[in-house]
Amino acid sequence: MVRHKNRYFIIKIKATDVPKDAPLNLHPANLYGAITGAIQHLHGDFGVACSRSGFIVKYCNALTRIGIVRCRHGPHKLVGSAMNFVGNIGPYKAHIVTLYIGATLRHCFQFIKKYQEQKLEKYCANLKTEEEKAALKKMLLNMDSVESMQ
Structure with a gap:
């Protein structure tokens, strides 16, 4: 049996017609x-x-606008080059920014966790109470639905 290598793209969806x-x-x-x-x-x-063989969107978060796309090693270059030219995603006018390309989901989860913690520190500077900070942390660092897909 042949082992197929995969690449995972961590992407950020930036919609221009929807508030941040x-x-x-x-x-x-x-x-x-x-x-x-x-x-x-x-x-x-x-x-x-x-690219169709092994190409799947693993995860798409509505609040953080982060997604995970899996494709095979080799055609991942075609997929990565094409993501820059996406103009519309469903009903939204949006474009895709690639944050990270990883070989395993484990490294991708580590990157997402570190990325979300950096965002959390940025947003927590404006919050005053510990309850607001805890609620924001729970929302941003919730990856239960992603980890259940492994």
Whole structure:
């Protein structure tokens, strides 16, 4: 049996027509379709055929706007180049920023945790009570739904 290597993209979705603090209700199928459309536009049928095997959107968080996309090693270059050209994701006018590319979900989770802790420190500077800080920490660092997918 042959082992297939995967690459995991940690992405940030930046919607231009939705306020930053509003949740972005995206279904992973919308993100999948937007990235596949960009691959089709840039690399044609060859790019779609190469990248479709093993390509899946693992996670998409509405509050933090962070997602995890898995693809095979090799075609990950086609997927990564096409993500820069995504203009619409579902009903939203948005673009994708790649934060991290990892080989394992474990390293991706570590990166997301560190990234969210940095954001938490930035947001907690404006909060006064410990209850508000605890509620924000619980919301930002909640990765239960992601870790259950392993």
